[in-house]
Amino acid sequence: MFGRVFVRNLATRCDVLHVLRERGLLQQISQPEKLLSETLKNGQKIKLYCGADPTAKSLHLGNLLPLMVLLNFYVRGHDVVSLIGGATGKVGDPSGRKTERDVIGDNKRQENIDRIVSQFKRFFTNGLKYYQAKITTQDTPGEVTYRNNLTWWRDVRMLDFLATYGKHIRIQNMLSRDSVSSRLQSQDGIGFNEFTYQILQAYDFHHLYSNEDVSVQVGGNDQWGNITAGIDLINRISPQATKARPAFGLTVPLLTTSTGEKFGKSAGNAVFIDPEINTPYDLYQFFINTTDADVATQLKIFTLLPLETIENIMSQHALSPNERFAQKRLAIEVVDLIHGVGKGNDANLISQILFGGSSIENVSAAELIRVSNDNRILNKIHSSTPLSDIVCNLTNCSKSEFRRKIKQGSLYLGPDKVKVADDISDFSPYLIDGKVLLLRTGKQKCYVIECL
Ligand SMILES: Nc1ncnc2c1ncn2[C@@H]1O[C@H](COP(=O)(O)OP(=O)(O)OP(=O)(O)O)[C@@H](O)[C@H]1O
Ligand SMILES: N[C@@H](Cc1ccc(O)cc1)C(=O)O
Known part of the structure; x- marks a missing residue:
C-alpha cells in the first residue's frame, strides 16, 4: 500500500545518537557522552546489548523501546546482542517494583526463555527486512547475536566470585540505587536475592x-541503576581498558499509559508481540486508537520511517484528522515491522471487513481465509447449516432473538450487504468464490465464515 521511502541524507553508522535523540528514544547517556558520539562520528563500529528477563511468555510493547534502539544501531551497521536472563530471571529484578516478584518454576521459565528468544530473532529478522523493504539506503547491517546469561553464571563459583569481585562491589552504591532505596523504606523491605540483582546484571555487562x-548497555530508564552498576564494576576491574574503550549506558524513556503507569507486565496493561497472545490485528487496533496528540511521537518511536516522511504523514493527517490517516499508517507500519512486511495491510483489510467501511470486492476467498485465519477471526461451518443456527452460535443468542434480528432488518449477508428476510440455508448467492460468507449483525459486527 505504501511504497519504499528514499532517504536523501543517508543515515550512516555515525548518525545514530543524533537519530535516536530526534526520535525521542534517548533519556540518559552515561558520561563521557562526547567520547561515544565521537567514536560514532569517526565511523567506528560498536557493539551494544540489552537484556530481558523471562518473567512472561512474551515481550510487550514497552520492551520494544530498548529493542528499537538496538534495531536503529543494527540496521546502520553496528553489532547487537540480545540477552535473555536465564540466570537473572531466577532472582527477580526489583527495579520499578513495589513488591517482590512471584517465583516462576524452572519448566515455566525455560518455556518463557525459548519463546522470548524466538521473539528476539523474529524482531531483528523482520525489523531488518522492514528497513530494507521500505527505505533505500546504502547501509549494511551489523551482526546480531543471542545470549543467555545462564551460560556464564552456571560456572561461577560463589567463593571465587566473592574473592575476585566482592571488594569491587561497594555496598554504599548498592544501597543508594533507587530500586533498593525505595524498597528499604517500604514495610516489607527487600530480600537478599533482589538486593543482589544489580550485581548479577553488573557482572553480565562486565x-x-x-x-x-560489548561497550554499551541499553535499557528502559528504570534500568539506569543496574546499568551504571555494570559500568562501575567494569571501571574498577579494567581501569586501563576503559581508558581506551569506556563502557556506556543508554536508556530510553519509559512508555507509560495515559495515567502515567509504566506500560508492562507488572502493571497488567501490556500488549504482547507474540501473535499467539495478541494477533497482528490486535496490535493494529492498539495503534489505531492512538490519540492525535501521541501519533507523531509513536511514529518516531515504533517505526523506522525517516522524520521527513513522518512530517508528511502528519501534514496529510492535519487536512482531515477525522479520517485518522496518521493512526492508520502507524498501525500498518508497526504491524509490518513486528510481524513482517505485508501483515500491516492484512490487518488493515480485517479492519475494513469488520467495520465495513470500504469495499472488499477484489479480495479472493483464499486471501480472506488466510488473513482471517492468521488473525484468529475465521469461523467454519458446514454449508447446509441454517442461518438461525449460525447466528445463534456466533452471537450467543436465542432463536427468538434471531427472529427479532430478522424483523429489525439487522442481519446482512455477502460483500453487498444484502438484508436477510428469512432463515435460509442456501448461501450460494452471497458467497465469495463459492466459499466465504460474510455475515453482518447490526452496524458494527461482521463475521467471516468459511463454508466447508
Ligand atoms: N514501558 C516501558 N517503556 C520502556 N522500556 C520498558 C518498558 N517496559 C519494559 N521496558 C524495558 O524492557 C527491558 C526488559 O524488561 P523486562 O522484560 O525484563 O521487564 P518488564 O517488562 O519491565 O517487566 P515488569 O513489568 O514485570 O517489570 C528493560 O530494559 C526494561 O526497562
Ligand atoms: N534487568 C533487566 C533484564 C536484564 C537482565 C540481565 C542483563 O544483563 C540485562 C538486563 C529487566 O528486568 O528489565
Missing part, C-alpha cells in the same frame, strides 16, 4: 565487555 567487546 562479562560481555571483556569477552565479546
